[in-house]
Amino acid sequence: MTARKSRPLIALLLAGIALPAAAASFTGKVILPDGKPAFGAMVTVFDASRQVRETVYTAQDGSYAISTPFEGALAVRARLAGLDDATTKVTATKTQRATLNLALKPFADAQSASDALSASAFNARLPWKDVNRDRPGFISQCNYCHQLGNATTRVPRSHEEWMGELAKMEGLLAMPSAREKQVFAEVLSKGFDGKPITANQNYGASAELARAKLVEWNVGDDYTFIHDADVGADQKLYGTDEGHDVLWVLDRATSMIERYPLPESKLPRGGKFSGMKLPIGVFTGKHGPHSMAQTSDGRIWITNALSSTLMSFDPKTKAFKTYPVGHDALYPHTIRVDRHDIVWFTIVASNQIARFDPKTEQMTVIRLPSNGFIRWTSDMLFPTLMRIGSWLPDQAAQLNLSTHRFFGSSILAFPYGIDVNPVDGSIWYAKLYASKIGRIDPVTLKVQEWDTPMKGPRRPRFDAHGIFWIPAFDEGGLMRFDPATQKFESFKIPAVGKGEYETPYALNVDKASGEIWLAANNSDRMLRFDPKTHGFMTYPSPTRVTVLRDFSFTKDGQVCTSSSNLPSYAIEGGRGGFLCLDPAGGEADRKALGVRQ
Amino acid sequence: MTSAASLSTRPLNVTLFAGLLVLAALVMIWLGTMAAGYYVPASALLVEAALLWRGQGRKLFEAVLAVNQAAGLLMILDLWLGDGLGDLKLDISGVLLLANLAFGGPLLSLLALPLLALLRFGQATPAWFARA
Numbered sequence: 250m251t252a253r254k255s256r257p258l259i260a261l262l263l264a265g266i267a268l269p270a271a272a273a274s275f276t277g278k279v280i281l282p283d284g285k286p287a288f289g290a291m292v293t294v295f296d297a298s299r300q301v302r303e304t305v306y307t308a309q310d311g312s313y314a315i316s317t318p319f320e321g322a323l324a325v326r327a328r329l330a331g332l333d334d335a336t337t338k339v340t341a342t343k344t345q346r347a348t349l350n351l352a353l354k355p356f357a358d359a360q361s362a363s364d365a366l367s368a369s370a371f372n373a374r375l376p377w378k379d380v381n382r383d384r385p386g387f388i389s390q391c392n393y394c395h396q397l398g399n400a401t402t403r404v405p406r407s408h409e410e411w412m413g414e415l416a417k418m419e420g421l422l423a424m425p426s427a428r429e430k431q432v433f434a435e436v437l438s439k440g441f442d443g444k445p446i447t448a449n450q451n452y453g454a455s456a457e458l459a460r461a462k463l464v465e466w467n468v469g470d471d472y473t474f475i476h477d478a479d480v481g482a483d484q485k486l487y488g489t490d491e492g493h494d495v496l497w498v499l500d501r502a503t504s505m506i507e508r509y510p511l512p513e514s515k516l517p518r519g520g521k522f523s524g525m526k527l528p529i530g531v532f533t534g535k536h537g538p539h540s541m542a543q544t545s546d547g548r549i550w551i552t553n554a555l556s557s558t559l560m561s562f563d564p565k566t567k568a569f570k571t572y573p574v575g576h577d578a579l580y581p582h583t584i585r586v587d588r589h590d591i592v593w594f595t596i597v598a599s600n601q602i603a604r605f606d607p608k609t610e611q612m613t614v615i616r617l618p619s620n621g622f623i624r625w626t627s628d629m630l631f632p633t634l635m636r637i638g639s640w641l642p643d644q645a646a647q648l649n650l651s652t653h654r655f656f657g658s659s660i661l662a663f664p665y666g667i668d669v670n671p672v673d674g675s676i677w678y679a680k681l682y683a684s685k686i687g688r689i690d691p692v693t694l695k696v697q698e699w700d701t702p703m704k705g706p707r708r709p710r711f712d713a714h715g716i717f718w719i720p721a722f723d724e725g726g727l728m729r730f731d732p733a734t735q736k737f738e739s740f741k742i743p744a745v746g747k748g749e750y751e752t753p754y755a756l757n758v759d760k761a762s763g764e765i766w767l768a769a770n771n772s773d774r775m776l777r778f779d780p781k782t783h784g785f786m787t788y789p790s791p792t793r794v795t796v797l798r799d800f801s802f803t804k805d806g807q808v809c810t811s812s813s814n815l816p817s818y819a820i821e822g823g824r825g826g827f828l829c830l831d832p833a834g835g836e837a838d839r840k841a842l843g844v845r846q
Numbered sequence: 847m848t849s850a851a852s853l854s855t856r857p858l859n860v861t862l863f864a865g866l867l868v869l870a871a872l873v874m875i876w877l878g879t880m881a882a883g884y885y886v887p888a889s890a891l892l893v894e895a896a897l898l899w900r901g902q903g904r905k906l907f908e909a910v911l912a913v914n915q916a917a918g919l920l921m922i923l924d925l926w927l928g929d930g931l932g933d934l935k936l937d938i939s940g941v942l943l944l945a946n947l948a949f950g951g952p953l954l955s956l957l958a959l960p961l962l963a964l965l966r967f968g969q970a971t972p973a974w975f976a977r978a
Contacts, residue, residue, distance in 0.1 A: 427880035636936035649883035
């Protein structure tokens, strides 16, 4: 095994000791500039192709141990908020083990320190005149599918240039009102001035964090957009690439990735949304595969957002089959399967929920309550407006008639996340823009709705006892709803720095432990909430610009998701992909390598 | 009975509805400052207001009202009952929505019914148009 310094400023204490082991393994300590142990630092090993990386977190004594399947010219990096990275390159074989001690240094200058901060540090400093009135709309529309404040999106622009950017986003389905656009452009032009900022961000080191291990796999190219990742019955990871009309399949054991293009569609590029500005962001295809769920026969069901179709994929035969939704449906979204193998999915832009029986292939579309006259008008006319737009592809001409210019995103109810109550089999959904949750009786299809106490309920899930857990995207919170008592309880998600806010996009509940795993997409971290103690625990992401979507669990206790900031090229390293966190993976490596915490 | 010859002053109904048409046009112009497509119904509303105010071009005035109403009603029927039309349904509703907007839009749809009633069953308004 050999090693060399990769950067002159990095103090690297390396002892190259070749010891037999099952994989290329590293142990050692990470220290702070004052020589004290670095607690909660991330030690990441990059494979030779830089497409796969594994990360563990240091214990209170600064120690770490990581066992990888990698070999060849590897890179190792230690990272901790507030300090510059320590990196080195190592040539290793699979069966070698080395001790690598890494010393973190202060940043060389203020700009470097500022560049290392998460988006949340930057957007927390935007100069709102009325933060309570104007920021919720900004969070809703400008943090909707990407970070606003990362290196790609905080580029200094004039008011006029920001108006141009906002018009571009509007052409890609964002819905700020005309007034909001003016306010946002003013705030962004003043707030993102290119000058370095300072922030004290604390990601909360803990002994539990030091037990964890994270694996990340890059997938596709810089326009790949794996919207959702799901763990199949075969324990492989399936990812719907909404950017390229592709289904990706990852074998976690071998890191082998397979690519399955969706069948051709007769629709134009952009599908039913061809009237928007094309491509719609990075959506270069016609189907726009979005979410997945698997029935007991092994078929994986995919919602195609752009073509408004449902699609099945058979992992055995690799065959796809397409089912039109009809009923003026626009943008099929989150999908779940109930205990009778019935497929349910939300249809966000036309305020509907679909029920599909795979046995009879019968599709039933349920129109949800409109929640007011303005939304009723949109429910009636929005599909027609999109059709008018499609007569002039790539022009977004229909925006000149859209009432969102007056009322903003409140013109739509936006049924978004959906889940099945394990207690009674009822179907529950969250309306992102109308801030409501609802229940559908699976037999009578009767609908009942409740207002949520926090705005922006996004992708909720049930726990094993029938408690509905709901992320509140617009208000950085977590809500608990008990269908039996019809009572809500709300929890504010702690930020990593003063004045910062969080954007919890999705969550899932570990049915065994009852713990809730949440996306925290403004500050590059994953959260774990203990419903008994009401405590949040942070798992910082080693990759800057981490935007996570749906979570799913493997049989061996890992929680997996997709890294899918829009666009992928804004993610550190320029790629999105899959990631899995094993809460006990770091501890297992320590035991295997004989390192005590 | 009000005769064309005797109608030298503008009837109250005409003044009232011409004012409402201008008001509706102003609303559409305001909406147009945010979504430019609304300048189209604003223009139609101003034309209708001018025709009514001046008591000229009854056929055109009435035709605009009729097309506005027909397009709106057919669009509602198409959206309500048109699932059997398949993909054509939204093409039809799209054409009808644009027709409704080109011929005055939703605010004229609200004003059209009383205006058509005044023209058909009233005396002063037809007389005002017949005056010239």
